[in-house]
Amino acid sequence: MSLASEKDQRFAYSDYLTWPDEERWELIDGKAYDMTPAPSTRHQMVTLNLVRLISTEVRGTACRCFVAPTDVVFSEHDVVQPDVFVVCDRAKITEANIQGAPDLVIEVVSPSTGLKDKREKRHLYEKFGVREYLLVDPALKSVERFTLGTDALYGRGDVFGPTEMLPLLSVEGITINLQEVFEDEA
DSSP states (O other), X not given: OOOGGGTTSOOOHHHHTTSOTTSOEEEETTEEEEOOSOOOHHHHHXXXXXXXXXXXXXXXXXXXXXXXXXXXXXXXXXXXXXXXXXXXXGGGBOSSOEESOOSEEEEEOOTTTHHXXXXXXXXXXXXXXXXXXEEEETTTTEEEEEEBOTTSSBOXXXXXXXXXXXXXXXXXXXXXXXXXXXXXOO
């Protein structure tokens, strides 16, 4: 099923579940976003490094680390597949998907998704109470972190460079060495 002719329609999770498995889509406020083309090898390397580092740190805690393509269902009209995320409330974890806001969401920015990650997804994650949102840019080797304030809004982002340590605020006791995240591919 191609959604090209229907992209102005407002979709629900029940529609999303009927789409072919070989197509990857996300819903934000009922709008369907195509997740093609496939990520670059650099994007995947950075993603895998993040998963490895975080998974090792959360082992033995109540928190679990997940990677795309795992559905996060915020509402009937909001279903996304973040690159990497951590859920510390086991009641949100079902066999099929995650129900509700993860504690930490990480999007690895690519040219085809960068604007959506910075605008639509940032707004979505703030709206549904994701405590910490990281935008990881493999090209710039930088991380921009947004955290919910007491007003339940994201403030200005903190920016971290490729040789810095990034303490996670939503998952206590974890600090990510960004040199390990942005390692050279050679």
